[in-house]
Amino acid sequence: MKKFKERCGAALLEVLISIAILGLLTVPISSGIMMSLHINAKSDDIMQAKLAVSSAVETIMAEGIESIDAARALDLPDITIDDGITLDPKGYWKLTVRSEYFDDIFVEMRVRSNDVRAPEGGGA
Amino acid sequence: MKKKDGYVIIYVVFVVLFLCIVAVGSCTSALNNLKIQNASIHQMQDRYKAEGDIEQYMAEVCVAGEKVNSNGHLYLSAAEAKGHAKLDFSNLVNSSGSITCDKTAGWVDGGIEYQVTLETSCGSTRIIAVVAFRANIAANEHTVTVMVDGEEKEDTKYDYEITDVTSKYLSYTLESTGGGSE
Numbered sequence: 001m002k003k004f005k006e007r008c009g010a011a012l013l014e015v016l017i018s019i020a021i022l023g024l025l026t027v028p029i030s031s032g033i034m035m036s037l038h039i040n041a042k043s044d045d046i047m048q049a050k051l052a053v054s055s056a057v058e059t060i061m062a063e064g065i066e067s068i069d070a071a072r073a074l075d076l077p078d079i080t081i082d083d084g085i086t087l088d089p090k091g092y093w094k095l096t097v098r099s100e101y102f103d104d105i106f107v108e109m110r111v112r113s114n115d116v117r118a119p120e121g122g123g124a
Numbered sequence: 125m126k127k128k129d130g131y132v133i134i135y136v137v138f139v140v141l142f143l144c145i146v147a148v149g150s151c152t153s154a155l156n157n158l159k160i161q162n163a164s165i166h167q168m169q170d171r172y173k174a175e176g177d178i179e180q181y182m183a184e185v186c187v188a189g190e191k192v193n194s195n196g197h198l199y200l201s202a203a204e205a206k207g208h209a210k211l212d213f214s215n216l217v218n219s220s221g222s223i224t225c226d227k228t229a230g231w232v233d234g235g236i237e238y239q240v241t242l243e244t245s246c247g248s249t250r251i252i253a254v255v256a257f258r259a260n261i262a263a264n265e266h267t268v269t270v271m272v273d274g275e276e277k278e279d280t281k282y283d284y285e286i287t288d289v290t291s292k293y294l295s296y297t298l299e300s301t302g303g304g305s306e
Contacts, residue, residue, distance in 0.1 A: 011132065014132040014133045015132060017133055018132055018133055018136035021133075021136055021137070021140060022136060022139075022140065025140050025143070025144070026143075028147075029140075029143045029144060029146075029147045030147075032147035032148065032150070032151050033146070033147050033150055033151075035151060035154075036147070036150035036151045036153070036154035037150075037154075039151075039154035039155060039157070039158055040154045040157060042158065043154070043157045043158050043161050046158075046161045046162075046165070047161055047164075050161070050164060050165055050168060053168070054168055057172055061175070061179075088180075088183075089187075090180070090183055090184045090187050090188075091183035091184065091186055091187035092179055092180050092183035092184075104165075105165055106169075107168065107169055107172045108169075108172075108173070108176070109172050109175075109176050110176035110177075110179050110180045110183075111176075111179050112179050112182055112183040112186070112291065113183065115186075116182070116183050116186035116187065116289065116290055116291055117290060117291065117292065118256070118258055118290040118291060118292035119290070
């Protein structure tokens, strides 16, 4: 009986300390795990945005640009073309292709005008 | 006798340590993933900058090529005029700035297509492209009056002009410092 009484006190103290430790550390650990999940989701979004920009650039290079309106009319999902699209007198278009969702994912591209492309095509 | 009970806290510490390791590991992996994505964005921008350099160069050659003419010089034959036109055009192609042209470039396809290998790099990306410029080289006939032994005689001479310059890719290699290519 005496031994049981001694052990009961020790166990209760340990359980209390354990609960305190778990309570203190659960919040940062779970927030760390949540943060990593959030970062992974953002990485996926960035990858999708990068693929969309890359695909848009390849499409523009393959098809060429007839005019500013034609460039804007291209079917480029999740992509915006910045306002500064210009045709340089030296025969190439300058434009910036940007992700709709991430402003810092963009490509400043130059592409030959259709006038100086060989008729049988052949983009990059 | 040694006391054997009262070690619950050790198990709790092990569990907490395990959870800490899991959390730190998953955070590290996620951050690495994010870093890789950011690096790949920079690589993509480098790649299209290098491609843009080549596209700009090809466009500039085409536009400048159409302004190449004999500049008032007349030649004895059409072949000579065309020869000078080709020389002028190849000089124009090889006088590039940031683009490296190979020295083995030359005229093919009956002398109407000028093939050249271009090389440029930006950041970790290097592009080697074999391109062809197709030009219409015309030798125009001119009748001029010359004095021979005090007598006026008509003679035929030629000048040249280059028109309708277009360009296309024949092959295209993309390399990165990591060793990959496509």
